[in-house]
Every structure is written in C-alpha cells, then in structure tokens.
Amino acid sequence: MLNPNMQKALNKQVNAELYSSYLYLSMSAHFQSQGLEGMANWMRIQAGEELSHAMKFFDFIHDRDGQVKLTQIESPKIAWVSQLEAFEDTLSHEKKVTGLINSLVNLSVSEKDHATNTFLQWFVTEQVEEEAAAKAILDKIRLAGDNTVAIYLIDQELAKRTPPVPTATSE
Numbered sequence: 001m002l003n004p005n006m007q008k009a010l011n012k013q014v015n016a017e018l019y020s021s022y023l024y025l026s027m028s029a030h031f032q033s034q035g036l037e038g039m040a041n042w043m044r045i046q047a048g049e050e051l052s053h054a055m056k057f058f059d060f061i062h063d064r065d066g067q068v069k070l071t072q073i074e075s076p077k078i079a080w081v082s083q084l085e086a087f088e089d090t091l092s093h094e095k096k097v098t099g100l101i102n103s104l105v106n107l108s109v110s111e112k113d114h115a116t117n118t119f120l121q122w123f124v125t126e127q128v129e130e131e132a133a134a135k136a137i138l139d140k141i142r143l144a145g146d147n148t149v150a151i152y153l154i155d156q157e158l159a160k161r162t163p164p165v166p167t168a169t170s171e
Contacts, residue, residue: 002066006113009104010061011069016100017054021047023076023093027086030079036151038159039083042137045163046090053123060119083151084141091134098127 002010028043061068080086101123108117137158144150 021050026076038155042158087138
C-alpha cells in the first residue's frame with residue numbers, strides 16, 4: 001500500500017503528465033494551423049505518449065491499493081512565435097518533467113518505498129530519451145535558421161514519426 005506522501009506525489013505526477021499531453025496537443029494544433037503537418041504529427045504522437053505515461057501512474061497507484069485523485073489540468077499555451085520557440089519550450093518542459101521524476105525518485109528513497117522506486121526507473125530512462133529527442137530537433141531547427149527549405153525538410157522528417165507499438169513492458 002502507498003503511504004500518503006507517496007500517493008499525493010504520484011497523483012500530482014498524473015496531473016503533470018496529463019498537462020504534458022495537453023501541451024503537446026496544443027502544439028500540434030498550432031503547427032497544424034501553420035501548415036506544418038510533420039511537426040503537428042510529431043507533437044500529436046508526443047501527446048499520446050504523455051497520456052500513456054499518465055495512465056502508467058494511474059494504474060500503478062491502483063496496483064498499490066492507492067486512490068487516484070484527478071485534479072484540474074492547467075490550460076496550456078496555444079501559440080508560438082516560431083518553430084524554434086515551440087521546440088525550445090518542448091525541451092524546457094521535458095527538463096521540468098525530468099526534475100519532477102527525479103523528485104519522485106528521491107521521495108521513494110526517503111520513504112523506503114522500493115516498489116515505487118523500481119517503477120520510477122522506467123521514467124528516469126524515458127526522460128533521457130525525451131530530452132535527447134527534443135534537443136535533436138531543436139538543434140536542427142537552430143541550424144536551419146530562417147531557411148524555409150530546411151524547415152520544410154525538417155517538417156517532412158517529423159512527418160515520418162509513428163506511434164510506438166505497445167509491448168508487454170510498456171502497457
């Protein structure tokens with residue numbers, strides 16, 4: 001069973017993951033309205049991944065005989081000045097989530113909650129991948145600068161992203 005401190009923190013993370021999904025869905029809508037279908041696709045898939053992360057926390061809380069408490073989700077930003085700004089926000093947001101995950105790991109250690117610590121290790125690894133993916137795209141957009149052809153090519157590359165295939169370990 002989850003202790004009250006851990007349950008409260010995990011519930012906050014459910015909300016944070018749902019907010020992440022909202023944020024990326026908002027970015028997808030923004031890119032869609034700009035005619036950047038590839039970037040819209042990338043963000044929409046990212047939104048789906050964040051929703052799946054929220055559900056992992058949701059299910060874990062239940063598996064540990066805890067109570068999920070859903071709270072209001074903050075409204076995300078809806079417009080960005082440029083692709084650069086949007087992906088800067090993406091990387092910044094992923095770094096924030098990494099901090100949240102690290103705080104949960106620290107709490108699980110201080111609470112001697114080994115099951116939660118083990119559960120969180122997947123997210124520690126996932127955040128390394130999330131930050132690296134956002135940084136790689138951001139680096140390309142920075143390199144492209146104001147070159148619209150380069151932005152078009154980046155958009156075409158991001159259009160190729162497909163949702164991950166669920167596996168027994170990711171469900």
